[in-house]
Amino acid sequence: MKVEIKDNKLYIEIDRQEPTPSTSGKTLVVASTRGNTVTSAMIDGKPVTIGLNAYIKR
Helix, strand or coil, X not given: CEEEEXXXXXXXXCCCCCCEECXXXXXXXXXXXXXXXXXXXXXXXXXXXXXCEEEEEC
16 A cells, blocks of 8 residues: 655555455455554654555445
């Protein structure tokens, strides 16, 4: 995952994966950080933590 702050916007770039069933089985996950991830992006001297799930409905 690549994270960048530019012009007061937060940009997140994450690789797409083959659709995989979620734990509940209700959706197919296409991108995920698999929990919270501390990034190198900083706001007020503190690292930004991101938890991201992108999915499609079955």
